Amino acid sequence: MTNPPTTTTTRSISTTTRVHPPYLVHIHNASRSRTTKTLKWIPPLAAVVTAGYAVASYREAHTAAAAEQAAEMERLRRNAAMADAYGDRGSLEELERAVRVYEEAQRRGK
Numbered sequence: 001m002t003n004p005p006t007t008t009t010t011r012s013i014s015t016t017t018r019v020h021p022p023y024l025v026h027i028h029n030a031s032r033s034r035t036t037k038t039l040k041w042i043p044p045l046a047a048v049v050t051a052g053y054a055v056a057s058y059r060e061a062h063t064a065a066a067a068e069q070a071a072e073m074e075r076l077r078r079n080a081a082m083a084d085a086y087g088d089r090g091s092l093e094e095l096e097r098a099v100r101v102y103e104e105a106q107r108r109g110k
Contacts, residue, residue, distance in 0.1 A: 085101050 085098070
């Protein structure tokens with residue numbers, strides 16, 4: 001038995017020849033284009049939102065602490081002014097001076 005002669009057919013290959021059936025490429029690109037592009041933005045967006053929240057929280061805390069400190073300084077200043085005006089009542093002279101200051105303030109309408 002002799003082998004029958006084999007005939008080889010040659011097919012030209014070009015760069016425009018599609019490798020896959022046409023419907024597979026469109027299905028793959030259609031599902032990937034929208035969701036993949038959208039999903040790529042989620043981690044950077046989350047990072048920016050988190051950083052913005054952190055900055056806002058820090059500023060708010062810093063502003064509240066500064067306002068609290070300013071209020072405390074104002075309270076101490078008023079207390080010092082009251083102590084200067086009315087005295088600490090440690091002696092009779094300071095008490096008499098405090099009464100005079102109080103009476104003058106009452107006459108002026110304070």
